[in-house]
Amino acid sequence: MKWRKWNNIIHRDLGYICVGLTILYAISGIAVNHIHDWNPTYKIVKHKEKIDPILSDGRLITDKEIQNILKTLGNKPEYKKKFQPAPNLIKIYQEGNTIDVELLTGDVIQEKITKRPFFYQVNFLHLNHAKKLWTWFADIYAAALILLAVTGMFVLKGKKGIKGRGAWFVTGGLIIPILFLLIYG
């Protein structure tokens, strides 16, 4: 039949086009699914250090004192911003690094963040941080996946097609999410 020929052509070529993004989205999907266990986009490394206490007496810490802290820690002298959430605690923001200093005890925690190679990029696309034209592209891709699924049902005819065992597999695929909705919904 002519319609099946076109169905299969669409399914085949659309399948080729969608391979790349499907794999990227699937990898990002797994990464984001386990967000409770890790940050899928950034690698966070914490270092605990100790410096001499700074007697601030509840005042705001000066730039000179921050420079001294950075020098003691062996960090670069440049910093973006500073913030004192409490009189005895200061946060110093450097590029990719946040330094928490307990002024009375001298306890320091440096939290360095770096973009996870590959995951940062795939999550950037998958979570649509790009926005703009990418939103449209992602919508078209989603529509292509629907078309891919629908045409996939009609690739084969006969016993292995949608009128045969295909029907059982399609039904099974529909029952699984419904079952989970009934259990957890």
Added chain:
Amino acid sequence: MFRFNKVLLILAVLAITHTYAYASNSENFGKPITLQEITKVSDILASPENYANKKVLVKGMVVEVCAKRGCWMDIASDKAFEKIQIKVLDGVIVFPLSARGKEALVEGKVEALNYTKEEAIELLEHKAEEKGEKFDPSSVTGPLTTYRIKALGATITE
């Protein structure tokens, strides 16, 4: 077929270049900001009940971001030792960890969170634990109300 592939390639290149051409040092999240007048964070913190359920536009440095889900961030007040939490629905807006130390303009509704005495003890105990501080449950004498901003939209600038 060759021509079809060529068109697809051109479209892909256009999409990528468009995305990066418009990349700037500011990033928008959620709905566009509609308010013009900025409310001082210190004013909200001084009398939060006056702002409860009201839409506000606040500005301040991002001092902390939820490390796992990016579902909240704290912004510094215009007064020393003060900050306010900006909360978003999980997944609707995701604040990046790299926002720390950058300037944020946030539009949202001030919301009150009411805790019973037991809930307040649990909350403050958890916060103290996070900060590595000691906590005395007897310091909580009754129910507690805290305030935060439920963000609708935000712009974060380098």
